[in-house]
Amino acid sequence: MDTKPGHIVTAPGVSVDAVQPGSADLPAGSVVTILGTGFDPLTKVRFDEVALADVRYVSATRIDVVLAAPARMHGMRIKVTNPDGSRSVYYSYQRARRQGVSDHPVLRDTVPVFPRPSVVSAQVDIAGSATGLALQNIGATAATVRVELVAADGTMLATTQLVVGASRFVVQELSEIFAVPYSAAQRVEVLATAPIQVMGIAVDATGAATPLPARKKP
Numbered sequence: 001m002d003t004k005p006g007h008i009v010t011a012p013g014v015s016v017d018a019v020q021p022g023s024a025d026l027p028a029g030s031v032v033t034i035l036g037t038g039f040d041p042l043t044k045v046r047f048d049e050v051a052l053a054d055v056r057y058v059s060a061t062r063i064d065v066v067l068a069a070p071a072r073m074h075g076m077r078i079k080v081t082n083p084d085g086s087r088s089v090y091y092s093y094q095r096a097r098r099q100g101v102s103d104h105p106v107l108r109d110t111v112p113v114f115p116r117p118s119v120v121s122a123q124v125d126i127a128g129s130a131t132g133l134a135l136q137n138i139g140a141t142a143a144t145v146r147v148e149l150v151a152a153d154g155t156m157l158a159t160t161q162l163v164v165g166a167s168r169f170v171v172q173e174l175s176e177i178f179a180v181p182y183s184a185a186q187r188v189e190v191l192a193t194a195p196i197q198v199m200g201i202a203v204d205a206t207g208a209a210t211p212l213p214a215r216k217k218p
Contacts, residue, residue, distance in 0.1 A: 014087065016090035018036075019033070020167070022093045022167075023094035024073050024139050026071050026073060029053070030140070032065050034078065036080070039062070043083075045063060046081075049076060049077070050069050051067075053068035076091070078090045098111075098169060099164060106203045121190065123150075123187050123190070127184055128210070129205045132171055133174060134169065134201055135190070138167065146159065146190070147190055148190075150188070157178075164196060189217060
């Protein structure tokens with residue numbers, strides 16, 4: 001087999017790496033930040049499902065756009081095009097960051113994958129040898145969340161309040177949240193001041209984690 005020396009030339013082009021906020025429901029006039037590389041003062045930005053009132057070049061790695069109408073950012077198709085013809089297409093989603101760290105050896109490294117719907121109230125059953133609660137706020141502002149431990153007969157056994165920051169998620173074992181023992185006969189009820197995503201996490205004796213979908217409160 002013959003081999004010949006050669007080289008590859010790559011063009012820098014333009015790319016989108018993240019959009020902030022990526023999944024929030026935003027009113028007209030909101031500012032959305034696009035982060036990436038190769039941006040130019042003449043870079044064109046298009047949102048497929050909403051008109052833009054303004055496009056502001058900040059740097060080669062950041063562009064801010066102002067919405068001309070309300071928009072649901074989750075899944076929004078965003079197209080960025082440079083004068084040289086290079087372009088990038090990106091589907092928006094929220095990259096939330098962890099808030100706090102659980103002491104539980106499994107839950108401290110667990111990254112939950114939430115269902116799309118956000119809710120202001122929900123309940124989660126308790127299962128497994130240990131149960132965690134995961135809350136995610138993909139909104140643009142912090143959400144205050146009341147969390148209750150409820151017995152099978154409806155008696156409230158413990159309650160606490162958590163503040164989940166914008167673009168943050170929390171994963172904690174129930175004993176960390178309530179500071180009391182719990183059992184499989186009980187449930188967790190959640191009430192938030194703004195829409196959030198909720199799920200439970202059951203950890204069995206082997207350390208395997210299983211999602212516990214949140215249910216609508218009756």
